[in-house]
Amino acid sequence: xxxxxxxxxQLLAAGTLLALVRPAAATPQQMAGAIAAYTSxxxxxxxxxxxxxxxxxxxxxxxxxxxRVDSPLTKEDHVTxxxxxxxxxxxxxxxxxxxxxxxxxxxxxTRIRLATSQKLVAVAKMSDGSCWQQAVDVIVTLAxxxxxxxx
Amino acid sequence: xxxxxxxxxxxxxxxxxxxxxxxIAHPMESGYRPGADGKPVPQDVIRHFTCTYDGEQVFAAxxxxxxxxxxxxxxxxxxxxxxxxxxxxTGDNGFAQAERMALTVSP
Numbered sequence: 617x618x619x620x621x622x623x624x625x626q627l628l629a630a631g632t633l634l635a636l637v638r639p640a641a642a643t644p645q646q647m648a649g650a651i652a653a654y655t656s657x658x659x660x661x662x663x664x665x666x667x668x669x670x671x672x673x674x675x676x677x678x679x680x681x682x683x684r685v686d687s688p689l690t691k692e693d694h695v696t697x698x699x700x701x702x703x704x705x706x707x708x709x710x711x712x713x714x715x716x717x718x719x720x721x722x723x724x725x726t727r728i729r730l731a732t733s734q735k736l737v738a739v740a741k742m743s744d745g746s747c748w749q750q751a752v753d754v755i756v757t758l759a760x761x762x763x764x765x766x767x
Numbered sequence: 768x769x770x771x772x773x774x775x776x777x778x779x780x781x782x783x784x785x786x787x788x789x790x791i792a793h794p795m796e797s798g799y800r801p802g803a804d805g806k807p808v809p810q811d812v813i814r815h816f817t818c819t820y821d822g823e824q825v826f827a828a829x830x831x832x833x834x835x836x837x838x839x840x841x842x843x844x845x846x847x848x849x850x851x852x853x854x855x856x857t858g859d860n861g862f863a864q865a866e867r868m869a870l871t872v873s874p
Contacts, residue, residue: 678835720784721843
C-alpha cells in the first residue's frame with residue numbers, strides 16, 4: 617500500500633469516529649431501578665392506568681400528558697401516588713404525584729420534556745399496596761435538552 | 768415573585784369534584800442545556816408543589832428537570848366545605864411562592 621493511500625484511509629476512519637456530544641442518557645436498567653425504588657420492589661401489574669400522550673411528538677420541549685387511574689377513591693381504597701418514568705432522558709424520574717382519598721378523580725395532567733424517542737412508564741400506587749402501570753413508546757422529532765435555545 | 772395562574776371554580780356544590788389547573792412562570796433550567804459559552808447552564812428547577820385545602824394536603828407533586836418550562840399541573844379534588852386552598856411551589860436557589868384561592872361550597 618502506498619503512503620498517500622494509507623493517509624486517506626486514516627482520515628476516513630477519523631471521520632467515522634466523530635460523534636455528537638450529548639448529555640448522558642439514562643438506561644432501561646436505570647428506569648427499572650427507579651420504578652422498583654418507587655414501588656418498594658413490588659412489580660407493577662399492567663392495567664388500571666391510562667397514560668395519555670401523543671405517540672408522535674413534534675416538539676419534545678413541552679409534551680402534554682394525562683394519567684388516569686381506575687379507582688373508587690374511597691377511604692379504604694384509593695390511589696396514593698402516580699409517577700412517570702422515562703428511559704432515555706438524562707434523568708429517569710419525570711414527576712411524582714401524591715394523591716389521597718380527597719382527590720375525587722384520579723387524574724393528573726402536566727407537560728414534560730423528552731430528549732429522544734423512548735419508552736415511558738406511568739406507575740400508580742394504591743392504598744392496598746398494589747402497583748399498576750402502563751408503558752408507552754413514543755417517537756420524538758425535535759428533542760429537548762440538546763438544542764442551545766430553551767423554549 | 769413569579770407569575771402564577773390558578774384556574775378553579777369559585778363556587779361548587781358539596782361533594783362536587785372540581786378541577787384545579789395551576790401554572791407558574793419558571794424556566795425549569797434542566798442543567799443539561801449548553802449555554803452561550805458551551806458549558807451547561809446550572810440546574811434551577813421547582814422541586815415541590817403542594818395544594819392544601821383548609822390546612823389538609825389534598826395533592827402534592829415532586830418535579831424533576833424533565834418537567835417543561837412554566838410547570839403546568841392539573842388535578843382534581845372534592846369540594847367539602849367553604850374554605851381556602853393554598854398552593855405552594857418551592858425549588859432551587861431558595862425559590863418559594865404561595866398562592867391562595869377561596870372556594871365557596873353550597874350544600
